[in-house]
Each structure stands twice: as C-alpha cells, then as structure tokens.
Amino acid sequence: MKTVAVCFVCLGNICRSPTAEGVLRAQIEAAGLQNRIIVDSAGTGDWHAGQAPDERAQAAARQRGYDLSLLRARQVVHEDFERFDLLLAMDEANLGQLRQLCPAHHRAKVRLLMEFAQQPALREVPDPFFGGNEGFEQVLDQCESACLGLLAHLSTALTDRVV
Numbered sequence: 001m002k003t004v005a006v007c008f009v010c011l012g013n014i015c016r017s018p019t020a021e022g023v024l025r026a027q028i029e030a031a032g033l034q035n036r037i038i039v040d041s042a043g044t045g046d047w048h049a050g051q052a053p054d055e056r057a058q059a060a061a062r063q064r065g066y067d068l069s070l071l072r073a074r075q076v077v078h079e080d081f082e083r084f085d086l087l088l089a090m091d092e093a094n095l096g097q098l099r100q101l102c103p104a105h106h107r108a109k110v111r112l113l114m115e116f117a118q119q120p121a122l123r124e125v126p127d128p129f130f131g132g133n134e135g136f137e138q139v140l141d142q143c144e145s146a147c148l149g150l151l152a153h154l155s156t157a158l159t160d161r162v163v
C-alpha cells in the first residue's frame with residue numbers, strides 16, 4: 001500500500017516543528033490514515049538534540065489535546081531528503097538552510113508549511129522561543145490550519161500517486 005512521508009523542520013526542533021508533528025498526527029488519527037502517512041520533525045540546528053519539546057510548547061499543545069511529551073529533538077540528516085516526500089520549513093531561514101543541504105534532484109520536496117494553510121496570509125510560522133505564551137498559541141493556530149490543508153493534499157496524493 002502506498003504511503004507518503006513528511007518531515008517538519010524548524011531551527012531547534014523543540015517548539016514549532018514538534019508542534020506541527022503533534023497536530024498532524026492527531027489529524028491523521030482522526031482521519032484513520034495512520035498506516036498511510038509517516039510524520040517526523042527535525043531541526044536545522046543540533047543544540048537541543050535528544051531533548052523533549054519546550055515546556056511552553058508542550059503546555060500549550062496539551063491544552064488543545066496534543067501530547068508532545070514523547071517527541072525528542074534531532075538534527076536534519078542527509079538521508080531525510082531520501083526518506084521523506086516533503087520537508088516542510090517553518091520559516092524562510094529554515095527553508096534556506098534546507099535548500100543548501102538538499103541534493104538538486106530532491107529540491108521540489110523542500111517547501112514552506114504555510115503554503116498549505118487555508119488562508120495563507122502568512123508565509124512563515126514565527127519563532128516563539130524568545131517571546132511570550134501568545135507566540136505558542138499562534139504556532140498552534142497556524143499549524144492547525146496548515147496541517148488541515150496538508151492532510152487534504154496528502155490524501156489526494158495517496159489516491160493520485162503524486163505528492
């Protein structure tokens with residue numbers, strides 16, 4: 001059976017990309033597509049490798065019913081460009097870093113998550129790390145919106161055999 005694989009990418013892999021991973025996992029379960037869509041996340045940096053998501057990201061996500069506690073940060077590796085059909089960056093800096101690392105023949109896999117938002121007014125998911133709690137709420141709002149659009153895209157891809 002065909003599967004598709006998506007990896008969310010931010011800087012530290014402790015705030016935005018694990019939030020997106022938790023949100024999409026919940027949406028995938030609600031849609032009954034657990035066996036068809038593979039989800040992961042990674043950071044362009046390695047400072048937080050091995051750590052659970054930021055406590056503030058976990059708390060904000062928990063309030064909306066997403067459990068991020070078992071996720072652990074890791075850095076992007078070269079095999080990710082082979083393993084995943086899509087590598088979705090949270091902001092332009094993450095996108096630029098990914099493009100530098102990405103082999104030319106996989107370039108089309110590297111995109112911005114917010115391309116999939118219903119109302120893509122914002123191109124980036126802003127980094128909440130140095131701000132207040134409202135930043136984490138905004139990350140959740142943006143991830144919930146974009147992941148719904150992404151899930152629709154992936155569902156079509158599973159049917160049409162195109163990602």
Ligand code: 4NP
Binds near residue numbers: 011012013015047129
């Ligand atoms: P993230 O947020 O990229 O959404 O995980 C950050 C986490 C850590 C740092 C910056 C952003 N940091 O500078 O350590």
